Amino acid sequence: MxxxxxxxxxxxxxxxxxxxxxxxxxxxxxxxxxxxxxxxxxxxxxxxxxxxxxxxxxxxxxxxxxxxxxxxxxxxxxxxxxxxxxxxxxxxxxxxxxxxxxxxxxxxxxxxxxxxxxxxxxxxxxxxxxxxxxxxxxxxxxxxxxxxxxxxxxxxxxxxxxxxxxxxxxxxxxxxxxxxxxxxxxxxxxxxxxxxxxxxxxxxxxxxxxxxxxxxxxxxxxxxxxxxxxxxxxxxxxxxxRYEPLEHGVCIAFGSMYGNTEKAALELAEQLREREIPYTLRNLTAESYSFALRDVFRFDTLVVGSPTYNNEIFPPVRQFLEGIRDRQIKNRRFAAFGSFTWAGGSVKQMTQMAVDAGFEILREGLSFKQGYMPGKCDFDALADLCR
Ligand SMILES: Cc1cc2nc3c(=O)[nH]c(=O)nc-3n(C[C@H](O)[C@H](O)[C@H](O)COP(=O)(O)O)c2cc1C
Ligand SMILES: [Fe+2]
Ligand SMILES: [Fe+2]
Structure with a gap:
C-alpha cells in the first residue's frame, strides 16, 4: 500500500x-x-x-x-x-x-x-x-x-x-x-x-x-x-x-453484587439526564474497566459506587481506582456512594483515594445501609454539584 x-x-x-x-x-x-x-x-x-x-x-x-x-x-x-x-x-x-x-x-x-x-x-x-x-x-x-x-x-x-x-x-x-x-x-x-x-x-x-x-x-x-x-x-x-479533561460531563462507574449500589447509580444517572448533564454509566462487573478509564480521561467529573466488601472497596471497583491511581490522573471532581450492611467503609476509602489523588471532592460520600430507597440519599444535590 x-x-x-x-x-x-x-x-x-x-x-x-x-x-x-x-x-x-x-x-x-x-x-x-x-x-x-x-x-x-x-x-x-x-x-x-x-x-x-x-x-x-x-x-x-x-x-x-x-x-x-x-x-x-x-x-x-x-x-x-x-x-x-x-x-x-x-x-x-x-x-x-x-x-x-x-x-x-x-x-x-x-x-x-x-x-x-x-x-x-x-x-x-x-x-x-x-x-x-x-x-x-x-x-x-x-x-x-x-x-x-x-x-x-x-x-x-x-x-x-x-x-x-x-x-x-x-x-x-x-x-x-x-x-x-x-x-x-x-x-x-x-x-x-x-x-x-x-x-x-x-x-x-x-x-x-x-x-x-x-x-x-x-x-x-x-x-x-x-x-x-x-x-x-x-x-x-x-x-x-496534561491530564486535562476533554469535555464537561460525568463518568459514573460502579460495582454491585446484589443490585443496591446499582440502583443508586441508575438514580444518579437519571438525575443527570434530567439536568442534561452529559454522563456515561460504567458497570465495572459487566465490562472491563478499560472503558471506564477512558471516560475518566474524557470527563471532568468522576462518581464511583461500591458496596463494602470485607471492610474494603468491592474488588472490581478497587481495581479501577488503583488504575486511576497508577496513572496519576489529576484535575478531576469526585464523589462516592455505596451500600453496606453492618459497618460500611467503602465510601470513606474511595473518597480517601480521591483525596490522595488531589481530586476536588464534590461532597461527602453517600453511604447507605442495605437497600437503596429513592430519596434516602441526596442524589438531587449531588447531581446539582455535577453541573
Ligand atoms: C462477601 C461479602 C462481604 C461483605 N462485607 C461487608 C463489610 O465488611 N461491611 C459491611 O458493612 N457490609 C459488608 N457486606 C454487605 C454488603 O455491603 C451489602 O450486602 C450491600 O448491600 C451490597 O451492595 P450491592 O447490592 O450493591 O452489592 C458484605 C457482603 C458480602 C457478600
Ligand atoms: Fe504497540
Ligand atoms: Fe507498546
Whole structure:
C-alpha cells in the first residue's frame, strides 16, 4: 500500500485477538502498523505481532519483490511490534538492525540476536539515498527504549505507539476521509488511557522535543496514518498527557453484587439526564474497566459506587481506582456512594483515594445501609454539584 513514492504501508489488521496485552478488550480489533522506506537502500520500520508472520512477510514481498531489506529500524521492543524481528533476520540475513543502546539487550533477551546491530545516537541520521532517517529518543512513551524515526525529506514521523489507537483499519489506512478522526477518537482516548496514561510527563517531553518538526504525516504503530487531521490528533494527545479533561460531563462507574449500589447509580444517572448533564454509566462487573478509564480521561467529573466488601472497596471497583491511581490522573471532581450492611467503609476509602489523588471532592460520600430507597440519599444535590 503506497503512502508516497518512497513510503509503503506493510502492516496488518487483527480481528482475532480479544484482548490487547491479554487484558484490554478490542471490540473493533487493532492494527499493527509497519512501514517500508524504499530508496537506494531499503528500511523496514518495526514489525508486527507474532500471529501475523505469513501475512506480514507477504506484505513486504508484495512491495519489494526480490529486493532485499537493508535496515530494520526497531523503535520499540514491545512484542506487538518486535515479535517478528527473528523472522525478518532469518528471511533477510543481510539486514542490519538499527536501534538505540537501550534496545540492544532487549533484542538479545527476546531473540538471542547480538550481531548485525547498528546502534544509533539521538539525532543521528541514516542516509537511504534521496531520503534519510533520523532518530529521537522518547523514553517511557511507553517503554524505556522507545524512540521515533523521522524522515525529513518526506516530512514523515514514524511515531511508534505515540498517537496510536485501538481499532483495526478496515481499509482506512490514512485519514483521507474527513470523518476518520471522529471515528477513531474514542478508541484513541481508550488506547491512551489504558496503555500510555501513566506517562503524561514523558509524553509532554516527547511533544516538546518533536514540536519543532514540520510534520506532514504521522505513521504510528496502531490506527490510521494521519495526514490531514494531524492537528486534532496532536492536540488530543497534548490534552490527555496534561491530564486535562476533554469535555464537561460525568463518568459514573460502579460495582454491585446484589443490585443496591446499582440502583443508586441508575438514580444518579437519571438525575443527570434530567439536568442534561452529559454522563456515561460504567458497570465495572459487566465490562472491563478499560472503558471506564477512558471516560475518566474524557470527563471532568468522576462518581464511583461500591458496596463494602470485607471492610474494603468491592474488588472490581478497587481495581479501577488503583488504575486511576497508577496513572496519576489529576484535575478531576469526585464523589462516592455505596451500600453496606453492618459497618460500611467503602465510601470513606474511595473518597480517601480521591483525596490522595488531589481530586476536588464534590461532597461527602453517600453511604447507605442495605437497600437503596429513592430519596434516602441526596442524589438531587449531588447531581446539582455535577453541573
Ligand atoms: C462477601 C461479602 C462481604 C461483605 N462485607 C461487608 C463489610 O465488611 N461491611 C459491611 O458493612 N457490609 C459488608 N457486606 C454487605 C454488603 O455491603 C451489602 O450486602 C450491600 O448491600 C451490597 O451492595 P450491592 O447490592 O450493591 O452489592 C458484605 C457482603 C458480602 C457478600
Ligand atoms: Fe507498546
Ligand atoms: Fe504497540
Amino acid at each position: 503506497k503512502l508516497s513514492e518512497k513510503i509503503r504501508y506493510a502492516g496488518v489488521d487483527d480481528h482475532r485477538e480479544k484482548n490487547f496485552e491479554n487484558q484490554w478488550p478490542l471490540p473493533k480489533g487493532i492494527s499493527y502498523n509497519a512501514y517500508l522506506v524504499i530508496d537506494k537502500k531499503i528500511a523496514l520500520i518495526d514489525t508486527a505481532d507474532a500471529a501475523f508472520a505469513d501475512e506480514f512477510l507477504r506484505n513486504i514481498q508484495a512491495e519489494l519483490g526480490d529486493r532485499r531489506i537493508d535496515y530494520l529500524i526497531v523503535n520499540h521492543m514491545e512484542p506487538d511490534h518486535s515479535a517478528l524481528l527473528s523472522l525478518i533476520s532469518r528471511e533477510y540475513p543481510e539486514v542490519t538492525i538499527v536501534t538505540n543502546a537501550k534496545a540492544v539487550p532487549m533484542i538479545e533477551g527476546y531473540h538471542g540476536i547480538t550481531d548485525r546491530i547498528r546502534v544509533i545516537r539521538e539525532g543521528e541520521s541514516l542516509p537511504l539515498g534521496e531520503t534519510s532517517l533520523q532518530f529521537f529518543m522518547v523514553p517511557m512513551v511507553h517503554w524505556p527504549e522507545t524512540m521515533v524515526t523521522w524522515c525529513p525529506e518526506e516530512k514523515t514521523l514514524f511515531s511508534g505507539d505515540a498517537f496510536g489507537c485501538f481499532g483495526a483499519l478496515n481499509g482506512n489506512i490514512t485519514d483521507s476521509k474527513s470523518t476518520i478522526f471522529e471515528e477513531y477518537k474514542d478508541e484513541m482516548i481508550r488506547y491512551y488511557a489504558n496503555i500510555v496514561g501513566k506517562y503524561g510527563t514523558p509524553v509532554q517531553n516527547a511533544l516538546k522535543k518533536l514540536g519543532g518538526l514540520d510534520i506532514h504525516r504521522i505513521c504510528s504503530t496502531h490506527g490510521p496514518i494521519w495526514e490531514r487531521q494531524i492537528a486534532d490528533v496532536v492536540s488530543l494527545y497534548d490534552k490527555m498527557s
